[in-house]
Amino acid sequence: MLRSKEVRRFAAVFGVVSLVFVVIAFCIAPLAGLLALAFAAAVGVLFWRFTAARYARLAELAEEIDRLLHEEDRLFVADAEEGELAVLQSQLAKMTLRLREQNDALKREKVYLADSLADIAHQLRTPLTSVNLVFTLLKDEPDPARRRELLREGTALLAQMDWLLTTLLKISRLDAGVIALQCEPVPLAALVDTAAEPLRIPLELHTIALDVQIPPTAAWQVDRLWLAEALRNILKNCMEHTPDGGCVTVKCDDNPLFTALTIHDSGPGFDEAELPHLFDRFYRGKGSGTGYGIGLALAQSIITRQGGTITAKNAPEGGAVFVVQFEK
Template sequence: MKFLRDRELHVQLLLLLPLTMAAAGVGFSRSHQAGCLALGLCALFALVLLGSAWRRYRTMEALCQDLDRILHGESGVDLDAYDEGAWSILHSQLTKLLTRLREQADRLQGDKDQMAAFLADVSHQIRTPLTALNLLGSQLADPSLSPDKRRTTSRELRQQLDRLDWLVNALLRMSRLDAGTVELCREKLSLKDLTYRAASPLAIPMELQGQTFQVVGEAQAVCDPAWTAEALGNVLKNCMEHTPASGSITVTLWENPIYSQILVEDTGPGIRQEDLLHLFERFYRGQNAAPQSAGIGLALARMIITAQNGTIQAANRREGGARFTIRFYRQSAPPAP
């Protein structure tokens, strides 16, 4: 009987022994019946003590078995049987502990599923340009390829390399933001200068398509110049890709005591209602997405902006076209959208 090894029980029995002897001595000094009664009462008390210890041990053993089942992944274990008497305090604490452990396990499983989906999306996004590079490399290896075709293939090869380089760099930026290892500078900047800086890599493609680009107004904001230019450049690139030839992209700047605002509007077809709710999700590509789109530009823009106490929202203009509203708040936290 393992419960007899309990040290607390040993102490109680050792304390009971001299008390029994003293009670028996006093009883027998008076009469034989009184001594026998004292011994009987002491024996009954010892039996009650042993029974209580045995019941406590059985409860503890059952609790240990239930906890072991929980640790091995069983979810239907009920601990309410221990919610009585002195066990109620332990039951309350164990319930809190198990609730916290289940929450952590669910969170870890969610992170694991998200990581698996992320790796699958990354593999898919990288596989596409790698496949194109493999085909283009095979074409360039053909000795009978004409000079004109070789130049065209080389240009396509360079485009795919640029796309792969941008994709890898964007993924690295997103991973750094996720890990919290990015130290964003806080500088007071002219948003007009920042807008022209973000649009400079798009100047030639816009000119080739006959698109017009203009910046209206002036405002200042406290933000990181390089990262914010990256975010705004991704928004402008999205607008450029969905604006037809001879269309226009307009950036309107404005500020008040609460926030500074960048309003980006284009004259494209706008955004489908089904895409508005998912537009800033990682690797999401809408039905009207550009063929070369990887679905991470706007997601990266959102991560950069929100990391600087800002918000970004997308909507459709009544006149047609898309509208992106970026705000950098001066307070410690922006209001809920």
């Protein structure tokens, strides 16, 4: 305690002042001097015990901080009475809790990143192996027609990898919150038309009808381009699970509370065991074919990032149903 400069200074001043008063008191009367000496001694003892107790409590807090810095699993913070030390202890407890939460979040993000990298490596391994095989065959293939066919296969595989990496980058940017979304009133009919435009030819080739039933007044306050991409992924999923000659229906429920878009296909619907995992990244259901399992994950990221919700279920009459909803 005496290592503290403030304590040494106060003790010196107190000693000098007490000595002066005791001397003056003895000059007045011996009894007054004894009383002054006793009073000075009592005050000195009380000050010493009070200061020692405060420094002992500060030492405990310092020990707790040291345990925190050494990342002990459990940090003990004892109860304290009201006062500056109690306030300091309370702030220390809050800081400890916040640091624990941040540390746990960082650990979860580290595990998530490792899992994501493993998933990406796994997803890229198959097309990379196929590309390597295609170009190995291409090197030794003398037939020009066969060489052109192999080139088309290689180009298609490279396009798949480019789409995969681009989509994963979009999801990562959405998760990181680095994308500035430009929200504006967007008519739903125009939004669905924009989303379906790249799918017109595949829909026509498979004779799948797209029935859009949206009132012209229905609109969402969203980012047009990003929401169009989300709806495109949902429509693409419905198209891929609808048999030739089937239909994909898009309806709108517009009321004072919310505006919801329902997309219903005439396919076989979902397996009940798949429903909880449909929007999980890299999840591929039984009928996913050659998909990567990230289209619906991207759609969910885009929609929830803008304050909306997306759900999936089976229709009673059959087929899959997606519901995208934004509150007003």
